[in-house]
Amino acid sequence: MKTISFLENLFSVRAFSTEKEDTSDDWRDVALRNAALQSMLNVPVDRFFYARETHSGSVYAVTQERPDGWMARSEEHLHLGPEGGYDALVTSVPGVLLCIWTADCLPLFLFDPAHHIAAIAHCGWRGISENIVANTIDVMKRLGTEPEQIVTAFGPCICENCYEVSEDLRFRYAEKFSPGEMEALFVPKQNGKFLLNLKKAVELELLRSGVRRASMADTGICSYESAHYASYRRGGHSDPFRQTLSGIMLC
Ligand SMILES: [Zn+2]
Numbered sequence: 001m002k003t004i005s006f007l008e009n010l011f012s013v014r015a016f017s018t019e020k021e022d023t024s025d026d027w028r029d030v031a032l033r034n035a036a037l038q039s040m041l042n043v044p045v046d047r048f049f050y051a052r053e054t055h056s057g058s059v060y061a062v063t064q065e066r067p068d069g070w071m072a073r074s075e076e077h078l079h080l081g082p083e084g085g086y087d088a089l090v091t092s093v094p095g096v097l098l099c100i101w102t103a104d105c106l107p108l109f110l111f112d113p114a115h116h117i118a119a120i121a122h123c124g125w126r127g128i129s130e131n132i133v134a135n136t137i138d139v140m141k142r143l144g145t146e147p148e149q150i151v152t153a154f155g156p157c158i159c160e161n162c163y164e165v166s167e168d169l170r171f172r173y174a175e176k177f178s179p180g181e182m183e184a185l186f187v188p189k190q191n192g193k194f195l196l197n198l199k200k201a202v203e204l205e206l207l208r209s210g211v212r213r214a215s216m217a218d219t220g221i222c223s224y225e226s227a228h229y230a231s232y233r234r235g236g237h238s239d240p241f242r243q244t245l246s247g248i249m250l251c
Helices: 030-041 125-129 132-142 167-174 179-185 198-208
Strands: 013-017 048-050 059-065 071-076 088-091 097-102 106-112 117-123 151-154 186-188 194-196 216-218 244-250
Touching: 013 106, 059 132, 088 097, 088 132, 097 106, 097 117, 106 132, 106 198, 106 244, 117 125, 117 132, 117 198, 117 244, 125 132, 125 167, 125 198, 132 198, 151 198, 167 179, 167 194, 179 186, 179 198, 198 216
Parallel strands: 048 097, 059 088, 151 216
Antiparallel strands: 013 244, 059 071, 088 117, 097 244, 106 117, 106 151, 186 194
């Protein structure tokens, strides 16, 4: 398990990404997977919240605790993507584990230590173009966050040397990013394709939302190059529950 030490060492928050070695074929069975995760993380299963990932720009907030101890889930849909999907989770409630699965997309950890608000966002090229980063910060702001207080970390994802994309995608991004930004995001290849810098795209979105550059950290792990992490580009989607699980929880 990869601890996101930039967050865990400085603040009262837990943040991690699982490694291939943490998972097993048993994880196809939801009960076995839950039991393994509960014992690995020492968090009760009913405190796990998973994003319903559809590469959307939608955000789901877990904001209240009912007297009977069960979590009330209040949905804050912004710029709704595909029906019912949401690719980021936000909470102000301690002890709630917010989780996303990835295999090359960027798991973005966000934490506001001043207001004790945590979030996690599944950032692929499509989610970024659907404003998942800005929408997540908007929901954090509704709970009281000021963007300049947010610290963020980039989990394992495909790096700028490995992520080949088509020109279509570049055209889509040109509607969102300035010509100067586009130069930093896309490097042309000899085969007519481009290398996309996903981390740079997230960084630009964070800066635009008011997060300070000095408050961003990067695990520096490329999911495509490291055998410890799931990579769609390297291994396909044959076994979704052996993808990388990233989570954040307020302590
Ligand atoms: Zn790489």
